[in-house]
Amino acid sequence: MFKKISKLRKKNNQRREIEKEMKQAGRLPPGQRATLKFPVLHLGRVPEYDLSQWSLKILGAVEKPTKLSWEEFQQLPRTTVTLDIHCVTQWSKFDTVWEGVSLKTLTEFGYVKPTENATHIIQIAESGYKTNLPMSVMLQDNFLLATHFNGQPLAPEHGYPLRGVIGHIVGRKELEDVYLWKGAKWLRGLKFMTKDEPGTWEVSGYHNEGDVWREERWGRRFGT
Numbered sequence: 001m002f003k004k005i006s007k008l009r010k011k012n013n014q015r016r017e018i019e020k021e022m023k024q025a026g027r028l029p030p031g032q033r034a035t036l037k038f039p040v041l042h043l044g045r046v047p048e049y050d051l052s053q054w055s056l057k058i059l060g061a062v063e064k065p066t067k068l069s070w071e072e073f074q075q076l077p078r079t080t081v082t083l084d085i086h087c088v089t090q091w092s093k094f095d096t097v098w099e100g101v102s103l104k105t106l107t108e109f110g111y112v113k114p115t116e117n118a119t120h121i122i123q124i125a126e127s128g129y130k131t132n133l134p135m136s137v138m139l140q141d142n143f144l145l146a147t148h149f150n151g152q153p154l155a156p157e158h159g160y161p162l163r164g165v166i167g168h169i170v171g172r173k174e175l176e177d178v179y180l181w182k183g184a185k186w187l188r189g190l191k192f193m194t195k196d197e198p199g200t201w202e203v204s205g206y207h208n209e210g211d212v213w214r215e216e217r218w219g220r221r222f223g224t
């Protein structure tokens with residue numbers, strides 16, 4: 001029992017040390033705490049998948065709506081990015097490594113051609129969960145359609161087989177950073193939009209933009 005307590009104490013000291021270090025480095029956004037764990041947060045239950053039935057739909061304001069099968073998705077050029085991720089419930093996890101396909105790649109290689117008037121994208125998850133972002137933010141280097149976390153395929157509870165993820169890239173302060181709710185787990189669709197439309201949490205009172213450094217947690221509703 002004493003062993004267990006001293007182990008816990010050690011973990012907490014470690015956590016506090018990282019938090020201090022990140023604060024000094026300017027990597028701890030206001031109101032956030034560091035975690036060494038990887039909390040799981042979502043509405044509803046974790047879906048099960050048969051990858052032969054899986055597809056990612058690209059719909060809305062694009063020149064040719066399409067559907068990518070899992071096999072097709074595997075052929076796309078891949079990107080790895082290291083992100084600090086920030087949950088609106090106040091935990092931050094540093095130096096997380098994500099691998100997948102960037103939306104920038106999808107557009108640059110012509111797999112997706114947004115129409116000229118496209119301004120926003122809604123990520124649509126298996127469960128019906130939705131979240132909205134400006135297209136310009138989703139085209140940044142810190143947004144990824146991720147299949148892997150820290151070198152392993154996503155765990156079911158973290159969004160297997162595909163999720164959106166957005167976070168902070170060290171040294172890239174110019175990029176817009178938003179809270180992690182703006183990345184849909186179990187992603188099945190990208191709906192390109194010619195105007196903004198709030199998603200699941202944005203309808204329920206979360207801030208529409210969700211900027212981490214300006215602490216946009218709650219308050220500014222869509223359209224206000």
Ligand SMILES: Nc1nc2c(c(=O)[nH]1)N[C@H]1C(S)=C(S)[C@@H](COP(=O)(O)O)O[C@H]1N2
Nearest residue numbers: 039040041042043125129158181183184185
């Ligand atoms: N499909 C789906 N994606 C979701 C959510 C959800 O409820 N359903 N919750 C969001 C919220 S609020 C957070 S903080 C992150 C949590 O990701 P994690 O469980 O991998 O930590 O997922 C986001 N993506």
Ligand SMILES: [Mo]
Nearest residue numbers: 041087088181
């Ligand atoms: Mo969240």
